[in-house]
Amino acid sequence: MRYPGFVLAAVLTSVMGLPAQAERGAQGQVNIIYWQAPSILNPYLSGGTKDLEAASLILEPLARYDETGSMVPWLAERIPTVENGDVSEDLTSIIWTLQEGLSWSDGTPVTAQDVKFTWDYCTAPGGGCAQAEKYSGIEAIDILDPRRVKLHFDGPMPFPYSAFIGAQSPILQKAQFADCLGPRAPECTAQNFAPVGTGPFVVEEFRPNDVITYTANPEYRDPAKPAFARVLFKGGGDATSAARAVLETGEFDYAWNLQLAPDVLSNMESAGRGRVVSAFGTLVERIVINLTDPARGLGPARSTRAHPHPFLSDAAVRQALSLAIDRALLVELGYGTAGRVTCNVLPAPAIYASDANDACKRQDIPRAKALLDMAGWIDSNGDGVRDKDGVALSLLFQTSTNAVRQDFQALIKQWWSQIGVETELRNIDASVFFGSDPGSPDTFQKFYADVQMYARNFDGTDPAAYLANWQCDKTPTPENQWQGSNISRYCSEAYDALIAQMQQTADISARAAIARAMNDRLMQEFILLPLVDRGRVAAHANSLGGVRLNVWDSELWNIADWHRKDL
Amino acid sequence: MSDAPLAPVPGLARRVLHQPGAVLGGGLFAVIVLAVLIGPLLWPIAPEFIDVAARNQGPNLAHPFGTDQLGRDTFARVLWGGRISLAVGLSAMAVALLLGTLVGLLAGVFRWLDGPLMRLTDVFLALPLLPLLLVMVLLFRDSLSGVFGPEGGIFILIVLAIGGTSWMNTARIVRGDTLALREREFVLAARAAGCRPVALMLRHILPNVLSPILVSGALGLSTAIVTESALSFLGLGFPPDFPTWGRLLSDAVIYLADYPARAICPGLAISLTVLSVTYLGDGLRDAMDPRLH
Numbered sequence: 001m002r003y004p005g006f007v008l009a010a011v012l013t014s015v016m017g018l019p020a021q022a023e024r025g026a027q028g029q030v031n032i033i034y035w036q037a038p039s040i041l042n043p044y045l046s047g048g049t050k051d052l053e054a055a056s057l058i059l060e061p062l063a064r065y066d067e068t069g070s071m072v073p074w075l076a077e078r079i080p081t082v083e084n085g086d087v088s089e090d091l092t093s094i095i096w097t098l099q100e101g102l103s104w105s106d107g108t109p110v111t112a113q114d115v116k117f118t119w120d121y122c123t124a125p126g127g128g129c130a131q132a133e134k135y136s137g138i139e140a141i142d143i144l145d146p147r148r149v150k151l152h153f154d155g156p157m158p159f160p161y162s163a164f165i166g167a168q169s170p171i172l173q174k175a176q177f178a179d180c181l182g183p184r185a186p187e188c189t190a191q192n193f194a195p196v197g198t199g200p201f202v203v204e205e206f207r208p209n210d211v212i213t214y215t216a217n218p219e220y221r222d223p224a225k226p227a228f229a230r231v232l233f234k235g236g237g238d239a240t241s242a243a244r245a246v247l248e249t250g251e252f253d254y255a256w257n258l259q260l261a262p263d264v265l266s267n268m269e270s271a272g273r274g275r276v277v278s279a280f281g282t283l284v285e286r287i288v289i290n291l292t293d294p295a296r297g298l299g300p301a302r303s304t305r306a307h308p309h310p311f312l313s314d315a316a317v318r319q320a321l322s323l324a325i326d327r328a329l330l331v332e333l334g335y336g337t338a339g340r341v342t343c344n345v346l347p348a349p350a351i352y353a354s355d356a357n358d359a360c361k362r363q364d365i366p367r368a369k370a371l372l373d374m375a376g377w378i379d380s381n382g383d384g385v386r387d388k389d390g391v392a393l394s395l396l397f398q399t400s401t402n403a404v405r406q407d408f409q410a411l412i413k414q415w416w417s418q419i420g421v422e423t424e425l426r427n428i429d430a431s432v433f434f435g436s437d438p439g440s441p442d443t444f445q446k447f448y449a450d451v452q453m454y455a456r457n458f459d460g461t462d463p464a465a466y467l468a469n470w471q472c473d474k475t476p477t478p479e480n481q482w483q484g485s486n487i488s489r490y491c492s493e494a495y496d497a498l499i500a501q502m503q504q505t506a507d508i509s510a511r512a513a514i515a516r517a518m519n520d521r522l523m524q525e526f527i528l529l530p531l532v533d534r535g536r537v538a539a540h541a542n543s544l545g546g547v548r549l550n551v552w553d554s555e556l557w558n559i560a561d562w563h564r565k566d567l
Numbered sequence: 568m569s570d571a572p573l574a575p576v577p578g579l580a581r582r583v584l585h586q587p588g589a590v591l592g593g594g595l596f597a598v599i600v601l602a603v604l605i606g607p608l609l610w611p612i613a614p615e616f617i618d619v620a621a622r623n624q625g626p627n628l629a630h631p632f633g634t635d636q637l638g639r640d641t642f643a644r645v646l647w648g649g650r651i652s653l654a655v656g657l658s659a660m661a662v663a664l665l666l667g668t669l670v671g672l673l674a675g676v677f678r679w680l681d682g683p684l685m686r687l688t689d690v691f692l693a694l695p696l697l698p699l700l701l702v703m704v705l706l707f708r709d710s711l712s713g714v715f716g717p718e719g720g721i722f723i724l725i726v727l728a729i730g731g732t733s734w735m736n737t738a739r740i741v742r743g744d745t746l747a748l749r750e751r752e753f754v755l756a757a758r759a760a761g762c763r764p765v766a767l768m769l770r771h772i773l774p775n776v777l778s779p780i781l782v783s784g785a786l787g788l789s790t791a792i793v794t795e796s797a798l799s800f801l802g803l804g805f806p807p808d809f810p811t812w813g814r815l816l817s818d819a820v821i822y823l824a825d826y827p828a829r830a831i832c833p834g835l836a837i838s839l840t841v842l843s844v845t846y847l848g849d850g851l852r853d854a855m856d857p858r859l860h
Contacts, residue, residue, distance in 0.1 A: 264825070409808065410807070411637060425807050
């Protein structure tokens with residue numbers, strides 16, 4: 001085989017360049033700023049993202065999600081599936097196998113005992129484990145041999161990947177936490193502030209609610225990593241100053257969660273020291289349509305299925321409302337790089353994202369008008385508002401108080417007025433709107449309005465529970481104190497059948513097909529109008545390499561691969 | 568007691584005109600009122616019209632105050648917002664002055680009312696204002712907008728809510744001055760001549776406490792304008808696309824560093840209004856104060 005000269009040269013330079021790169025701790029210190037400061041390094045005692053992510057440098061799970069949302073084995077050797085025999089045919093048990101030769105940062109080996117102990121720790125009575133939900137459904141854990149554990153579920157589990165997956169449920173060292181079970185968990189300050197882990201770094205000093213310094217883990221399984229010898233993890237401040245510290249002054253290499261106005265961020269980025277990066281998960285800003293009548297005169301039957309909506313129960317009206325919206329402009333004005341247009345309520349992970357609804361990406365006012373004309377909604381009295389049989393297309397549009405949402409309301413009101421729909425706007429304080437207080441008339445569950453706008457996402461990567469939100473039975477009603485997730489009051493037997501089918505399907509690609517079908521049904525009946533897929537935004541210095549922003553797991557999930565680039 | 572101590576009107580007008588502060592303040596206030604009344608009729612751009620292509624502009628010929636983040640004309644919005652803010656501010660101020668003066672006079676003149684009324688004032692002062700307003704809005708919004716329509720209902724509610732929760736300072740000031748006046752010779756003389764308590768209050772005490780009332784009224788106007796914006800911000804005032812000075816100001820705060828004009832224009836409008844009303848009040852007080860003549 002013959003290679004052209006430049007390929008050889010490239011190979012040679014890369015080989016010669018490697019030794020300097022491939023030495024653990026050769027590249028000094030990396031500075032990270034989180035504008036919320038971590039207060040504990042044990043993810044089982046805190047639900048806060050800041051704490052989970054600070055702990056993710058030290059503690060690691062058996063498997064985690066990469067930036068595309070697919071599962072990758074981490075401490076485990078492989079992902080268990082029915083095909084490779086690790087998940088039983090009846091879906092009631094799963095076997096995890098640890099990699100060979102793993103050791104804790106104190107030099108002792110990682111064993112199946114530690115995995116089982118982690119479950120004991122989180123499910124011990126009186127412990128108040130913040131991640132208990134991850135372990136729900138596990139009946140027992142058997143230790144098969146020092147590297148293998150078998151989890152038994154209390155019933156068939158079509159998606160068994162919850163325990164020991166992701167930054168929320170990493171493996172703890174049994175030797176360190178053995179005396180910290182149950183009510184004693186919060187008292188173990190030494191352990192909770194400096195857990196022994198398998199990750200690329202170990203805690204050197206932890207000052208709660210201020211700063212953490214880490215040093216490279218001498219026992220880390222890849223001898224060439226991490227490239228940095230130290231990490232300085234500073235907490236506190238606000239999003240604007242954190243962005244400035246990376247993008248303008250260069251004091252820090254990485255800043256987290258920078259939800260700032262698009263032009264503020266782009267002005268800072270133009271200083272040339274760093275880059276803004278974003279990644280997209282499942283958080284979708286949407287307009288939810290009320291299929292029931294919210295008229296004040298109906299008393300307790302307001303916004304219940306007893307009275308269908310006078311005009312929003314007409315699918316043509318709902319479609320026209322969707323067509324009139326210029327989603328690209330909403331993204332540009334409201335979110336910039338932190339948002340993208342979506343036509344799906346389930347926009348990610350990639351295998352679940354449908355491409356059947358992409359028509360919504362273009363605003364089409366003439367078509368919206370034609371649709372309304374065809375459906376018989378015409379402006380018969382010349383007041384600029386379409387009507388039919390004495391019912392005028394006049395809407396109350398509510399949302400929470402938030403500068404971006406009020407801008408969206410104003411824009412959408414103007415577009416809807418162009419197709420002959422009159423809109424009255426209302427904004428409600430977020431703590432009331434999302435407060436779920438059955439005594440308040442202004443909650444999003446009561447939905448005493450015709451349309452409303454907010455954002456929702458789901459935890460993890462499996463959309464089954466999220467899509468089940470539109471089940472007929474989950475409608476908020478006065479009988480269930482307005483608790484329920486089916487805010488549109490959608491009710492379809494075919495959709496409920498898909499939910500049931502999803503609960504019995506284990507194969508990932510079959511599940512994805514059902515999920516897409518459910519998404520398409522909601523979208524094509526215009527039950528809700530997705531607007532913007534909102535992402536996570538972070539910033540890193542130009543000299544920092546290896547950042548792969550991940551919305552499915554800790555943002556610092558691959559910090560072992562971070563390195564200093566030559567500029 | 569038929570001839571009131573208040574000077575006849577032509578005399579009052581002449582004395583007001585001799586106060587340069589009052590003339591300046593009154594003139595400025597008249598200009599502002601005229602501008603917000605007539606301005607929106609003359610200015611061609613509607614306040615809610617969105618022109619995304621023209622967003623984030625600084626002051627220029629087409630948009631003298633610039634445009635906001637959606638391309639709405641700030642000048643049109645300031646003019647429109649002035650109507651609502653002035654109407655809310657003046658009406659709420661009137662409600663607060665009426666209540667405060669009444670409570671203060673009653674407490675000052677009738678000894679047996681002093682204790683209960685002042686404790687009531689203390690209770691109102693101790694109540695956290697915003698939560699109280701939120702409860703009022705929540706309880707009465709629907710029933711009021713059912714009777715007066717969404718905008719009319721909110722207007723009445725906001726005026727009553729702000730007026731009903733900002734009368735306490737006026738009441739305390741009026742009571743204090745009344746107590747001092749009550750022991751003065753001319754009041755004792757009037758009482759000795761058989762003047763009834765109500766007449767005593769209206770003819771002898773009220774004209775003498777008018778100056779602090781007017782000053783607290785001028786200050787109350789600005790508070791009312793800003794409180795309205797706080798309510799709108801919490802989602803309990805006017806609909807979000809309804810421009811008011813307070814809302815324009817609070818919307819502009821996040822853009823303060825990049826587009827300061829957007830906050831300065833409504834802020835200046837509020838300041839000028841308050842300043843002109845204060846000067847006018849000052850002048851009126853001097854013109855009416857019997858001791859200065």
